[in-house]
Amino acid sequence: MTRLFHVSDVHFGREDRAALDWFAARVREEQPDAVIVTGDLTMQARAKEFSAAAQWLKGLGRPVTVEVGNHDLPWFNPWARFVAPYRRYHALERMIERPLDVKGVAVVPLKTTARFQWRLDWSKGYVSGRALRASLALVEAVPPGGLVFVACHHPLVEGGTRTTSETHCGAQALDALARAGVDAVLTGHVHDPFDIERRIGERTVRLIGAGTLSERVRARPPSFNELSVAGTGFSTRARFMGEGSVAL
Structure with a gap:
């Protein structure tokens, strides 16, 4: 069985230290096959926030892939936002949008942030044609026989949570990804977990959102998702700090 830990919206700068320590302890004790981070590592895209995030992620000691969130783009420095928006990611460059292939599961990145809209x-989501084509090319290169998960920051369609993503071109992107053979889309942004099914043509795609490990909680306490994969099937549990876990 393959196990993936899916975490999002850590928001260094407004992080919950107890939640970070709780998650890191679970990783050390349970040794998941990989950790998927679906964006918003920082609160204001400051260099010190990225440095703290890099140190924390490297300390997990597991394969990690990280997506860019809207909070990870500079806001107070227009030049940096438009000219070099990812410069401060330097300490994390090997983890950013890193495709993963672990025991029958391929994890493919999809960019849903934009410098301008x-x-x-x-803060809302946007899938450009260029970003979608890049992800579709990676999906098409996955050998047959395993599952394909796409990781991005914004939910492509709404998951019934308090916060919305309103992702431009999200529904069209989801349709294209489903027809290309994607089994699930893992996201963050809304700070509450969900797992819903969407029927597209002859396929059913799972849309899975992770909660937050920051102080900026919504309806539920800090949490992460545990995905357990066996063959061509998988299950999702949301694990809440101090409250156990719930099957999604």
Whole structure:
């Protein structure tokens, strides 16, 4: 059996230290096959926040892939946002948008952030044609026989949570990914976990959202998702700090 720990919205700068320590302890004791981080490592994309995040992630001692979240783009420095938005990710460059292949599961990145959007709220999601084509190419390169998960920050469609993603071109991207053979899309952003099914053509795709390990909780306490894969099937449990776990 393959086990993946899916965590999101750590928000260094507004992190919950107890939640971070709790998650790190679970990783050390249970040794998952990989850790998937679906964005918002930082609160304000400051160098010291990225440095703290890099140190924490490296300390987990497991294969890690990290997606970029809207909070990871500079906000107070327009030049950095538009010209070099990922410069401060240098300490994490080997983890950023890193495809993973672990025991029958391929994890493919999809970028859903944008430096600029034609709407007032730039925190919401956006899937560009270029980003989608890049992800589809990676999906098509996966050898047949295993599961394919896509990891991105924003839910491509809404998951019924208090916070919304309103991802432009998200539904179209989900349709294309499903038709390419993707089995699940792992996301963050909304700070509450969910696992819903979406029927697209002849396929059913699971949409799985992780909670947060920051102080910025919504309806539920700090949590992460545990995905257990056996053959061509998998299950998801949300594990809450201090409250046990719940099957999603």
